[in-house]
Amino acid sequence: MKKIILILSIIALSACNSSKEKNKVEKKTSTEMISENSKEKINDTVPYEDSVMLLGKANRKGLQMDAFKSWFNPGYQDYSVDSVTLEKLKPFLKDVTITVFMGTWCEDSQRETPHLYKILDDAKFDESKLTLITTSDEKTTPQSFEKGKNITNVPTIIFYKNDKELGRIVEYPIESLEKDMLAILSGKEYKHAYAE
Template sequence: MKRVLTALCMLCILCVSAQEFNKEIITENGRQLLVGKINLEGLQSQPYGSWFQNKYDNYHPDDTMVTLFKEKLSEYNTKLFLGTWCGDSKRESPRFIKILEAADFPMEQLEIIALDYRKGHYKTSPTGEEKGLNIIKVPTIIFFKDGKEVNRIVESPLETLEEDIAQIVFEKDYVPNYAY
């Protein structure tokens, strides 16, 4: 009986502390936004799915480049900061996801965080995942290796997403847009 109670207590603690995914807010003007940690289900839900799926379906990754960096990419964890309100995020995020899938990237190594755009909350998330990461433009894709930031792609790639990813994972000289 004691073990059952302990297990139930642990389960309750896990449920209470679990991160809520795909939190949606409605702005003063009635616009829907995702904020905080999100997943592909959130991006594929409406109204976001209409732009996400269209951009995803119509993008064709450069298979030669993907093959080149596929093995090395799996050594990284990535964080994708986006705004479901942002045109650049709507363009680049579906492409990035499709490239990761083409590279058989372990998706549990990807964290997607949607940022707010309302006054007083601009480029923040409800639980502060952006704090200390100098997120000035979205999308921002940060590549981490061994828990340390290696590099990032900010707002748009310098060349193509595939070429920029290759530069980063092969640790070439790569300076992103809006370098800090």
């Protein structure tokens, strides 16, 4: 009789624990769903020609995917930052945010984006103030991040201060990324390659 009571107690206890575990899993799942829904998709890839392209919001981690690191890493490592211009540029980067529209499929973006990251790293720029938007070859995103931004060519690097656009570099710099950035951020007259 004692054995039967002991076995029934064990079964009841394990059923109770199983129910608690199930509740924990259900709670965890709903929390994960909430956090998943509240998070924006980042580093989303879609098929492109024989590979993939990033499309929408992205970051440096996305550029380290196999499809992109073959051009990003050498472009970053091999770029020699103009240290003289960089020293002049650093104070102007303090209160600035930067939005980059680029295409992982685009040779100009493949050239300029790693260089920009290297410059910003050397300047100790806060990467949380950099927004990377990757576009289709029509310069669009599913979320319409480009809407109202007049993105005609990529890369387009837009500099903001207090949510006001200070200027932009379009497709390629006029002198160099560092010198063009300094001109824009210091308030000198600057016209990008496609300015009328």
